[in-house]
Amino acid sequence: QLQLQQSGPRLVKPSETLSLTCSVSGGSISDNNYCWGWIRQSPGKGMEWIGNIYHSGSTYYNPSLKSRVTIFLDKPKNQFSLKLTSVTAADTAEYFCAREIGGAPRIDSWGQGTLVTVSS
Amino acid sequence: DIVLTQSPDSLAVSLGERATINCKSSQNILYGANDKNYLAWYQQKPGQPPKLLISWASTRESGVPDRFSGSGSGTDFTLTISSLQAEDVAVYFCQQYYSTPLYTFGQGTKLEIK
Numbered sequence: 001q002l003q004l005q006q007s008g009p010r011l012v013k014p015s016e017t018l019s020l021t022c023s024v025s026g027g028s029i030s031d032n033n034y035c036w037g038w039i040r041q042s043p044g045k046g047m048e049w050i051g052n053i054y055h056s057g058s059t060y061y062n063p064s065l066k067s068r069v070t071i072f073l074d075k076p077k078n079q080f081s082l083k084l085t086s087v088t089a090a091d092t093a094e095y096f097c098a099r100e101i102g103g104a105p106r107i108d109s110w111g112q113g114t115l116v117t118v119s120s
Numbered sequence: 121d122i123v124l125t126q127s128p129d130s131l132a133v134s135l136g137e138r139a140t141i142n143c144k145s146s147q148n149i150l151y152g153a154n155d156k157n158y159l160a161w162y163q164q165k166p167g168q169p170p171k172l173l174i175s176w177a178s179t180r181e182s183g184v185p186d187r188f189s190g191s192g193s194g195t196d197f198t199l200t201i202s203s204l205q206a207e208d209v210a211v212y213f214c215q216q217y218y219s220t221p222l223y224t225f226g227q228g229t230k231l232e233i234k
Contacts, residue, residue, distance in 0.1 A: 023156055046226075047213060047215075047228075048225075049223055049224070049225075052221060053156075060222075062222060078165050103220075104220065106160040106170060106172055106175050110170060110171075111169065
């Protein structure tokens with residue numbers, strides 16, 4: 001049974017960098033049938049896809065966030081991570097890591113979610 | 121971007137009755153080459169991440185009760201719960217994956233018991 005366990009700070013100051021990690025168990029991030037993504041959810045914007053990464057390291061980002069987002073793999077640790085720079089209050093949201101079915105990305109497994117608040 | 125608009129925003133249905141949620145796409149999401157609609161439905165219960173219910177507009181995921189069904193094609197889609205159970209109280213989202221990798225979600229429909 002695949003499990004995605006998120007970790008990272010829940011409070012980030014404005015202009016700083018949001019960093020979250022997703023640890024994968026019960027499966028491998030090197031499985032080429034899937035890619036690994038981040039989605040966020042807020043009352044104002046609903047569900048918003050942030051980006052994803054394939055086992056090859058290829059990344060795709062939402063154009064609205066592309067200049068501030070990095071997603072990367074740590075294969076030895078079977079983890080993938082999100083960095084979002086220069087955060088503002090508008091980045092306050094619940095962040096989810098996810099496994100996306102490759103080629104036609106529906107999300108078949110989700111992390112538990114991390115509510116990140118941007119505030120001084 | 122492809123915009124998905126769900127209706128209604130909230131819905132109250134009596135136990136055992138039918139619940140119907142609509143999702144309208146701003147663009148056609150039927151891929152002609154394989155005749156598949158690139159639409160999924162998710163269920164999100166309070167305090168939980170979403171759960172994938174239906175792919176390809178009408179294919180139930182393994183373990184999903186058969187009271188859940190999806191229909192529609194092109195730009196107009198429907199999620200139907202044939203006989204509402206108490207455990208079906210949740211927010212339901214549609215998602216299009218036609219414009220991969222940039223996929224988008226509907227705003228959600230909150231389903232409650234009347």
